Amino acid sequence: MRWRGRRGSGNIVDRRRSGGRRAAGGIGGLGLIVVLVLGWFFGIDVTPLLQAVGGGQSSAPRQEISAQDDQMAQFVSVTLADTEEVWTDIFERQLGRPYDEPELVLFSGTVRSACGGASAATGPFYCPADERAYLDTDFFYTLDRRLGASGDFAAAYVIAHEVAHHVQNELGILGEVNALRQRASPRESNALSVRIELQADCFSGIFARAAESRFGSLEPGDLDEAVNAARQIGDDMLQRQSGQVVQPHTFTHGTSEQRQRWFVRGYETGDLTQCDTFITNQL
Template sequence: MQWRGRRESRNVEDRRARSGVGRAGGVGGVGLLAVLVVGYFLGIDVTPLLQDQGRTQISAPITPADEAAGQFVSVTLADTEEVWAHVFRDQLNRTYTPATLVLFKGATASPCGGANGASGPFYCPGDKKAYLDTDFFVTLERQLGAKGDFAAAYVVAHEIAHHVQNELGILARANEVRATASQAQSNAISVRIELQADCFAGIWARLAEDKFGAIEPGDLEEAVNAARQIGDDTLQRNAGQRPNPHSFTHGTSQQRSQWFV
C-alpha cells in the first residue's frame, strides 16, 4: 500500500505518550468480543481483565516504529473517511460523520471498558471511537501470521466498518435483540455483525483501490489472509482448543475471508 506522504486524518486521538492509572466502566459490546477472541489465540486468561478492566496502566515509550504505525493508521483512516463520505452521500443521501481513532500503547480506558494488549482493536459505540494499540500490528504479523501493511489496513477498516454499522443503526438494533436472546442466539448475531463488518471493509478496499490508486499487487491478498487468520476456528485451534462452533462470535476463517472479498 502506497501511504507515505499522503493525507492524514485529523480524527486521531493519540494517547500513546500518556501515563497513569485510572478507572472506567466494564467491557461491553464489540470490546468484549475482541477481548475474548484475541484471548483465545494468545492463551491469555482474560478473567482478570474482565473483572478489573477499568484500570489504565503506564504507557511504554514511543519508538520510531510506533510513529510510523501512527502515520500509517492516520492515512488509512483518512481513506476510510473519503470512501464512506462518498458512499453515504451518493447512495444514502446522508452525511457521513467520521469516527475518532484512539491510538494507545499499554492500556487506556473507554466507555466500553479498559483496553490493553489482550483486548485487541475494538470499536466502542458509546463514544463512537475505535481503539487500537499499535503493537497489535506486531502481534498480527508475528503471532497471527498476517503479514503486510494492507493486513494492518484491513484491521483499521474493519473497526471503522463497525462505526458505519453504528451510524446506520445496525449495532443498536443488534444489541436490542441480543438483550433478550439466548447465549447461542447472541453469539450468532455477533457473528453476523462481524461478517458484515468484514464485508464493509471489503467494500472500502475495492473503492479505495479505484479512488486512490494506492493499493499495490498483493495487498488484497494480505487482507484476505488476515481475515482468514482471525477466524474463530483458527484462533481456537491455534490456542490448543478444539473449535466449538457454538462459541463462535466472529465467524470461521472461510466465512471471514469470503465476506471480505
C-alpha cells in the same frame, strides 16, 4: 499499499504517552499467545489474568515512542483518512445522507473508553457509546509475527473493519442488533455477533475496492494480505491455535472461510445492499 506522504486524518486521539507501560518479565511465549488469543476471541479484557501470572501493566507512563511506533501511527492516520473519504462518498451516493466520521484512539497498554476499561490484550475494538475505535499499534506486530498475517494492507483491513462497525452504528444496525443480543440466549447472541462481524468484513471489502479506485493505493498482493488476515483471525483458526477443540456454537466472528468470503463479496460488488448478513441463511 502506497501510503507514505499522503494525507493523514485529523480524527486521531493519541493517548500512547498516558497508557500503562508493559512491565519486564511476566508471561511470555506460547502462554502469552494463548492468553491474547482468548482475549481477542471472547472479546474480554484479560488484563487481570496477565497481571496474575506476573507483570501485566505498569502504572508508569511510557516515556518514549519508538520510530517504528510513530511510523505505524502515521500509517493508521493515513488509512483512517482514506476511510473518511471513502465512506463520505458512499453515504452520499448510495444513501443520500452525510457520514459522521469516527475518532480513532491510539493507546499503549491500557485505555478507558465509554464502554469501559480495556487493554492491548483485547485487541482493536469499536465503542458505539463514544463513537470511537481503539487501537494499540502493537497489535500489528502480533498480527504479523504471531498470527501469520503480514503486510501493510493486512493492517489496513483491521482498521477498516473497526471503522466498518462505526458504519453499522451510523446505519442503526449495531444498536438494533446489540439490543436483540441482550435479550437472547448465549448461543443466539453469538450467532448475531457472527452476522455483525461478517457484515463488517463485507464493508471492509467495499472500502478496499473504493480505495483502489479512488487513491490507486493498492499494490500487487495487497488484497491477498487482507484476505489472509481475515483467514488467520477466523474463530475456527483461533481456537485451533490456542489448543482448543473447535466449537461452532461459541463462534462470535465467523469461520476463516466465511470472513474471507464476505470480505471478497464486498470488494467485488462495492454495494452496501450486498452485505446484508441478516437476511441470508447461507453465511
